Amino acid sequence: MKKIIIVGCSVSGHTAAVNLKNKSDKFEVSIITEENYPFYDRRKLTELISGNINEEKELFVCEEEFYRKSNINFLKDSAVVSANISKKQLSLKDKQASLNFDYLVVASGQKPVVPEIPGSRKTGVFSFYSLQDAKDITAYFIDEQICLVGLNDVSLHLSEALAAKYQTGVKIISEVAPSQAQALPVGVEVIQSKPQEIIGEGQVQAVKLYSGKIIAASAVIFTDSRQANVGFLKNCGIETIDSRLAVDDLMRTSNKDIFACGSVASRRDAFQAEKTWEDCLNDGINLAENLIKITGD
Ligand SMILES: Cc1cc2nc3c(=O)[nH]c(=O)nc-3n(C[C@H](O)[C@H](O)[C@H](O)COP(=O)(O)OP(=O)(O)OC[C@H]3O[C@@H](n4cnc5c(N)ncnc54)[C@H](O)[C@@H]3O)c2cc1C
Numbered sequence: 001m002k003k004i005i006i007v008g009c010s011v012s013g014h015t016a017a018v019n020l021k022n023k024s025d026k027f028e029v030s031i032i033t034e035e036n037y038p039f040y041d042r043r044k045l046t047e048l049i050s051g052n053i054n055e056e057k058e059l060f061v062c063e064e065e066f067y068r069k070s071n072i073n074f075l076k077d078s079a080v081v082s083a084n085i086s087k088k089q090l091s092l093k094d095k096q097a098s099l100n101f102d103y104l105v106v107a108s109g110q111k112p113v114v115p116e117i118p119g120s121r122k123t124g125v126f127s128f129y130s131l132q133d134a135k136d137i138t139a140y141f142i143d144e145q146i147c148l149v150g151l152n153d154v155s156l157h158l159s160e161a162l163a164a165k166y167q168t169g170v171k172i173i174s175e176v177a178p179s180q181a182q183a184l185p186v187g188v189e190v191i192q193s194k195p196q197e198i199i200g201e202g203q204v205q206a207v208k209l210y211s212g213k214i215i216a217a218s219a220v221i222f223t224d225s226r227q228a229n230v231g232f233l234k235n236c237g238i239e240t241i242d243s244r245l246a247v248d249d250l251m252r253t254s255n256k257d258i259f260a261c262g263s264v265a266s267r268r269d270a271f272q273a274e275k276t277w278e279d280c281l282n283d284g285i286n287l288a289e290n291l292i293k294i295t296g297d
Contacts, residue, residue: 012262015284150224
């Protein structure tokens with residue numbers, strides 16, 4: 001049996017694993033996630049924060065038991081930290097043994113970047129992408145105004161959820177002004193600038209902007225720029241495009257036994273805009289079909 005390891009258990013990785021198993025019995029499929037949960041729907045994280053979703057379980061697409069029943073090895077809380085391409089091995093954080101693969105599928109997505117500005121590591125500074133981020137934000141005591149950095153669909157939904165939940169003002173700091181299509185929720189204001197420093201004794205008290213303005217804040221949440229999670233492949237010599245893994249029409253990277261799908265992957269022959277959830281889901285389906293075809297199964 002050919003061993004396939006999928007790194008990342010979100011929409012593209014989970015879909016690829018399930019389709020591989022459903023359409024062929026010739027693969028041993030393992031799916032590894034650094035998160036502590038099975039596949040959940042990130043798109044609902046703002047609803048979790050606002051309290052519209054009462055149970056965390058409403059977020060989950062499946063339970064862990066699903067993978068056992070589907071004969072998929074599921075490894076949670078296991079960050080892949082490096083890869084040895086010639087030996088076809090992956091190393092996991094805090095684990096001695098490495099994992100062998102015949103084919104590797106990178107479905108590790110993206111992560112928001114918190115810029116290295118003074119004060120960016122203070123308590124009360126968050127990024128917002130994962131369930132853990134949502135839990136950390138809701139567990140934090142927020143009694144004053146909140147600053148979000150970055151103007152996008154996620155920050156607009158999050159600002160609305162936070163303004164309603166904490167009955168507090170929310171400022172969105174953005175270098176770009178809102179477009180006419182971007183209606184601002186009640187209690188939310190956009191300030192056109194960029195954070196220069198986060199001020200506070202140990203924890204956040206204010207944000208200093210490049211415009212010179214200082215805004216009081218009890219929490220600062222970065223939702224802005226994202227970068228592909230490809231750190232574990234550094235020194236492997238795999239071709240990238242703007243930090244994402246370059247893939248061909250079969251979703252194969254520059255290494256013939258390594259494939260990539262979802263938001264971490266970008267077609268090398270065509271401009272590819274930011275992928276939607278739906279795009280990533282289709283990537284997972286197509287990847288499974290391609291792998292089955294390529295391996296002649
Ligand atoms: C709050 C929010 C709302 C959104 N709303 C929408 C929406 O309405 N519509 C829409 O189209 N899109 C939306 N998106 C974007 C959408 O969620 C992403 O496009 C989609 O999740 C990308 O899926 P993916 O499979 O590429 O991987 P991701 O969802 O990015 O997940 C990758 C997974 O891989 C794991 N991983 C990374 N590196 C490693 C490693 N080294 N070892 C082990 N595991 C690793 C990560 O922890 C993560 O669990 C939203 C995103 C957020 C955060």
